[in-house]
Amino acid sequence: MRYLLFLALAALLAAPVSAAETANPAPGPKPSASPDGVHGTTGIVSTDTVARALNAPNKSPVVLTGHIVERVPGKADKYLFKDESGSLMVEISHEVFAGREITPESRVRLFGKLKKYPNKPLRVDVSVLQLLQ
Template sequence: MKRSYLALLVLPLFASAAFANGGYSGPSAKMPVNTAAEASAARDDEKVVLEGRIVKQLRSDLYEFKDATGSITVEIDDDLWPMAAISERNQVRLVGEVDREVFDRQIDVDHIELIN
């Protein structure tokens, strides 16, 4: 009798450990935000993949990003910049997430890629 109770207590621990290293890795039902206009209205921590141009530097790691729908502030850490120089004429792809502040939203960039 004690063994069956012990088995019932230990079994969930083994079951949860089996799922800790795996899980679903396919596509998500929720697509990432793809435009500056959508990003300006998106929730905090929402994933974004933006394509457009970085048109100017606002402060040390803050830049203005612009696409066909509008513009939004993006934060790009120094170590994320690719080896090639990027100017306002270059098309880039930014991958990151929305960082919603009290009065504004900006994109915290995780990866930057030169497209052209």
């Protein structure tokens, strides 16, 4: 009987806390949808060209549209990506490629995160690769 009373009391005390969290969510960036349907976070600007990515802070989200022109020699999963504003290195795993045949003429859209390390070239870790028509 004491156990049931304890559970009932705990449920009554937790209800106002849960209602308050729903009414007043924790402060911070709110999820939002961009025009192309990709979900991002308000207050964090994603870069859309290589030129902007070169000047963006570490771990910035990026969405790049262009061409994967070649594999970087001696580097596993690293490729040279090029758009109208410049080129940079991208890292794309075999799982992200998903067996698709990509040529330098293939137009792609890459979604990923910018990685800047001291004394190393800038790169983008790609999480999604879209093959465009």
